[in-house]
Amino acid sequence: MNQEYPSILLERAVSEFAKLPGVGRKTALRFVLHLLRQDDRYVQQFTQAVSKLKEEVRYCCNCHNISDTELCPICADPRRDRSTVCVVENIRDVMAIEATQQYRGVYHVLGGIISPMDGIGPSDLTISLLDERLQQGDIKEVVLALNGSMEGDMTCHYLYRKLLPHKVLVSEIARGISVGDELQYADEVTLGRSIIHRVPFEGANN
């Protein structure tokens, strides 16, 4: 370990924080100095919340979202449409879609996306669980709602091939120009896709 600080304890704590995504050593040191300034109870609360989550976290047995109950509140809600399953990467995306209040189906949380660069393959995700859900036969549509990155596209294609034998409708969320955005600033791929996937004008209904 390349020791930069006059204390190995400090060095270790900074190194651990610097492993967090988007955190460099300067920010990590800022976090550590902040924690050092707080009282013992505060720091105890911090570390306990993290260990407790890691040790006791549970996932919904149906959609694999993080949940304190065996069936998450969304899967347990009788008003949700169980024939439509939206496949997302993680709980953040569930929350983002829920915030729109436009989706009444249920979810399937993959727990990541296929990314050979990070050593994440299909077996690291909950794809076999999705397979099991489809074998039960109640599902009519699977909506792929993954990030528009290369890894997201790769995962979509993989899932599409996996889903073919189940004879369900496979859809994906629409890509296009953001509401309120100016065309001239949109990237060409997005603008191109938004023209190819144009939809009937709904002005009369709004």
Add this chain to the structure above:
Amino acid sequence: MNQEYPSILLERAVSEFAKLPGVGRKTALRFVLHLLRQDDRYVQQFTQAVSKLKEEVRYCCNCHNISDTELCPICADPRRDRSTVCVVENIRDVMAIEATQQYRGVYHVLGGIISPMDGIGPSDLTISLLDERLQQGDIKEVVLALNGSMEGDMTCHYLYRKLLPHKVLVSEIARGISVGDELQYADEVTLGRSIIHRVPFEGANN
């Protein structure tokens, strides 16, 4: 607790991370999901490094910098000039000044600056320890190297009054235009100070 997530454990961990300086709830969730993806040992290492630092951290008995030894490496170094003491807010500033390789004296780490807004008064800092060091009589100059904020200025003025009876030379680091900066973009206060505190041209020596 306003529960936004489907898990109280997740909620708690996110709330703890969101208390860190500059971390909002979205970033906190990103950190927490990152930790959840890692194996148990990784998370254990993380929480242990934090608790261990908090429980076992030691401060140099002379300058109050974080140190694993009773006397920090800088205070213990016989080549350092003990008659010059540079007063800084925290270990980050010690490291920043050390990185310049322009200072051969020793330090005094305040552990913060006077900030009535945050409830930090002179008694929360190591000012009485600085007083004790000065009473030993070996110190000839005290260099104030605090941030140029309102709180930094307030602390400088407080320290100056405290230091007066000791009859030591009190200096402060020079404020001015950064090396390489263009004058037209400098703020007026800094530019003004850099004119008032102009120094003899050293071009011939460089």
